[in-house]
Amino acid sequence: MAETLERRRILVVDDEERMVRFIRLNLEHDGFHVSEAFNGKQALERLRDKTPDLILLDVMMPDLDGFEVLKMIREVSNVPVIMLTAKGEEDDRVRGLELGADDYVTKPFSPRELVSRARAVLRRTETASGSMHGLIEVDERLKIDFDRREIWLEGKIVKLRPTEYRLLYHLVQNAGWVVSHDQLLAKVWGYEYRDEPHYVRLYINYLRQKLEADPANPKYILTERGVGYRFVDFRRQAKEE
Numbered sequence: 489m490a491e492t493l494e495r496r497r498i499l500v501v502d503d504e505e506r507m508v509r510f511i512r513l514n515l516e517h518d519g520f521h522v523s524e525a526f527n528g529k530q531a532l533e534r535l536r537d538k539t540p541d542l543i544l545l546d547v548m549m550p551d552l553d554g555f556e557v558l559k560m561i562r563e564v565s566n567v568p569v570i571m572l573t574a575k576g577e578e579d580d581r582v583r584g585l586e587l588g589a590d591d592y593v594t595k596p597f598s599p600r601e602l603v604s605r606a607r608a609v610l611r612r613t614e615t616a617s618g619s620m621h622g623l624i625e626v627d628e629r630l631k632i633d634f635d636r637r638e639i640w641l642e643g644k645i646v647k648l649r650p651t652e653y654r655l656l657y658h659l660v661q662n663a664g665w666v667v668s669h670d671q672l673l674a675k676v677w678g679y680e681y682r683d684e685p686h687y688v689r690l691y692i693n694y695l696r697q698k699l700e701a702d703p704a705n706p707k708y709i710l711t712e713r714g715v716g717y718r719f720v721d722f723r724r725q726a727k728e729e
Contacts, residue, residue, distance in 0.1 A: 495519075496542065496610055498541065498606065499535065499540040501524075501525045501527075501545045501557065502526070508526070514599035514603060515606070520606070527549060527550070528552030529552070531557055531561075539654065542567065542568050542609060543561065544569075544602075545557060545570070545572060546573070547574075554571060554584075555584065558584065564674035568590040568609045568610065571589045572593055572595060574595045580592075590612070637653065655688075659717060664721030664724060667716050667718065668715060669688050672688050688716075696709055
């Protein structure tokens, strides 16, 4: 399993620098890629910019506590979250799970326990939702590798700007499902941009210009009028073929 998970990206959110350093050293020793945030605002920015595979989120933080940050994360993303808490009370555990946490670890914890919990949550998540890692073959024309951040169109790499890339990621992640304007705004630009729907329309147009054979009659990124956008369900098509 180490080979399967070693490239996974983990975001560590804690206002104690010593704790972040301790967690980072142990996760990197086990092969994970780690990014850091020291408050709730930074965590939401990292989520938007880095698209982590897992978030380790401390409960006791100034300004926004972990529960408030978790609520905001769940408004824009289904990324798995493990809560880190110095408290062992059942109420905190229940509250975190009800808000959408995938697991919790009580401080103080051993490096072995933390890594084991992280691997277990990642394993469950990938088993349940399917992996977004490796080469995704949408059809003979379009292939995507999110690990390498490469988009291949008719055998050639297409260059996407960071915002275009994040938008495509969230559309493909939900292939076959309609993603609303509000969800895309929150996931790609941040929760504070939820009242700016023209951003989505503009960047959907950019993506279509780069990926569609006929942008006026799109095959990949479909409009659900008045609701949002849907990426073609390439998994279902592949099964039917």
